[in-house]
Amino acid sequence: MRRSPMSRTYRPTGPDVRTRANLYARSGGYCEMGLAGCTGRATEVAHRIKRGVGGRHGIALERSNRLSNLIHSCADCHAWTHSRPTEAYDLGLMLREHQDPASFGDCTASDLCQHDRFSGTGRHD
Numbered sequence: 001m002r003r004s005p006m007s008r009t010y011r012p013t014g015p016d017v018r019t020r021a022n023l024y025a026r027s028g029g030y031c032e033m034g035l036a037g038c039t040g041r042a043t044e045v046a047h048r049i050k051r052g053v054g055g056r057h058g059i060a061l062e063r064s065n066r067l068s069n070l071i072h073s074c075a076d077c078h079a080w081t082h083s084r085p086t087e088a089y090d091l092g093l094m095l096r097e098h099q100d101p102a103s104f105g106d107c108t109a110s111d112l113c114q115h116d117r118f119s120g121t122g123r124h125d
């Protein structure tokens with residue numbers, strides 16, 4: 001007897017449409033990290049506390065997708081944070097599970113956002 005493949009139900013775990021709109025409004029579509037090699041154009045949503053650590057269900061999922069935990073980034077900057085976690089933690093681009101993203105501020109209120117919105121390029125110091 002042949003079994004039918006298990007059907008998987010897709011359940012979105014990323015931020016909702018309203019939160020994504022607020023993230024875009026905050027970033028203006030520019031990468032909020034502005035690291036060396038930054039393309040300038042934000043195409044991805046990065047979580048400061050990783051979703052696998054912060055939770056994927058219920059209240060933990062809501063906390064994970066709060067605006068204060070999200071950074072609008074280009075693919076290169078997002079990849080950099082995962083390839084160099086020690087430096088990303090030092091810069092506040094990634095946070096530990098016990099840390100509260102809201103207490104670290106967001107790109108509009110801190111030096112986390114290094115992007116020069118007038119020139120259209122990231123700052124590469």
